[in-house]
Amino acid sequence: MTKIVFVGAGSMAEAIINGLTKEDKVSPEFIHVTNKSDVDQLQLLKKAYNVQIVCEKKIALTEANIVFLAMKPKDAKEALTGIAPFLNKNATIISVIAGVTIQTITNYLGRRPIARVMPNTSAAVGLSASAISWNDLVSEEEKKSIVSLLESIGTVQAVDEEDLHVVTALSGSGPAYFYYFAEQFEAAAMKHGLNKSDARHLFVQTMEGAAQMLKKGDVEPNELRRRVTSPGGTTEAGLEQLIQYNVKDAIFACIDAAQNKSRVLGKQYE
Ligand SMILES: NC(=O)C1=CN([C@@H]2O[C@H](COP(=O)(O)OP(=O)(O)OC[C@H]3O[C@@H](n4cnc5c(N)ncnc54)[C@H](OP(=O)(O)O)[C@@H]3O)[C@@H](O)[C@H]2O)C=CC1
Numbered sequence: 001m002t003k004i005v006f007v008g009a010g011s012m013a014e015a016i017i018n019g020l021t022k023e024d025k026v027s028p029e030f031i032h033v034t035n036k037s038d039v040d041q042l043q044l045l046k047k048a049y050n051v052q053i054v055c056e057k058k059i060a061l062t063e064a065n066i067v068f069l070a071m072k073p074k075d076a077k078e079a080l081t082g083i084a085p086f087l088n089k090n091a092t093i094i095s096v097i098a099g100v101t102i103q104t105i106t107n108y109l110g111r112r113p114i115a116r117v118m119p120n121t122s123a124a125v126g127l128s129a130s131a132i133s134w135n136d137l138v139s140e141e142e143k144k145s146i147v148s149l150l151e152s153i154g155t156v157q158a159v160d161e162e163d164l165h166v167v168t169a170l171s172g173s174g175p176a177y178f179y180y181f182a183e184q185f186e187a188a189a190m191k192h193g194l195n196k197s198d199a200r201h202l203f204v205q206t207m208e209g210a211a212q213m214l215k216k217g218d219v220e221p222n223e224l225r226r227r228v229t230s231p232g233g234t235t236e237a238g239l240e241q242l243i244q245y246n247v248k249d250a251i252f253a254c255i256d257a258a259q260n261k262s263r264v265l266g267k268q269y270e
């Protein structure tokens with residue numbers, strides 16, 4: 001059985017563990033978790049998912065087939081330096097760290113199979129949109145098994161490593177944009193008298209419906225938008241405001257800034 005160690009046990013690690021254990025891809029007894037200092041969080045993960053807390057870093061890492069790197073970019077140097085001496089030479093590294101390149105990870109951990117994945121926290125409900133790139137030491141067989149593992153948390157597509165910056169901006173950070181829209185649309189509806197729970201339900205169901213329509217893939221978004229927008233009607237009145245307030249420019253600026261930040265983080269922590 002594949003033994004997995006999560007180095008870093010925060011939001012992203014938990015979302016992945018949730019997906020992996022729900023799908024029964026890996027038995028929780030083969031999933032080990034470690035972090036910097038937050039013992040309560042490790043106990044919480046153990047209680048919620050039945051995973052194992054790493055007692056002896058050296059033993060856990062020596063026995064691990066897969067090591068997930070799930071700490072913030074700023075903590076990568078310390079964490080990677082700390083695990084490097086104990087890693088099994090055949091262990092495959094799967095990093096979810098934003099921005100930090102395969103080359104940087106290689107500099108700390110040596111030449112070994114390394115995959116970089118950009119998932120998102122919807123992994124917790126099996127709906128991550130993950131993108132992946134790898135170095136040349138990941139065999140075709142290993143690629144298949146990594147993809148299969150990650151499919152337990154959602155969809156997976158291979159991209160060039162360079163594209164992971166924009167992927168991070170779009171789908172890694174993406175859920176936060178939609179939560180922001182949810183907050184604002186909900187508040188705006190409540191301003192006009194709708195109660196919170198009705199506003200929440202109607203907005204979420206609307207997002208889900210729109211997502212399903214887009215997922216069918218047979219009609220372009222602009223045509224779907226046209227079908228909602230009656231000439232002289234309510235949608236047209238609403239959309240005019242989005243245009244007047246330059247929401248399009250805001251979206252371009254949002255993706256520009258986020259993908260640029262991914263590049264900066266990669267450079268800063270190389
Ligand atoms: N959150 C998200 O939506 C996404 C995050 N990512 C990436 O995932 C990574 C983790 O993000 P997230 O889960 O949100 O962050 P969190 O802050 O929730 O978790 C970070 C984890 O790293 C641990 N850590 C810090 N330093 C070390 C160390 N030296 N050795 C071992 N563990 C350490 C922390 O331990 P302690 O608590 O003890 O300090 C904590 O468990 C980031 O690189 C982020 O870019 C990628 C996609 C989406």
Ligand SMILES: O=C(O)[C@@H]1CCC=N1
Binds near residue numbers: 168172
């Ligand atoms: O905000 C961040 O830096 C991380 C990467 C993608 C989502 N969260």
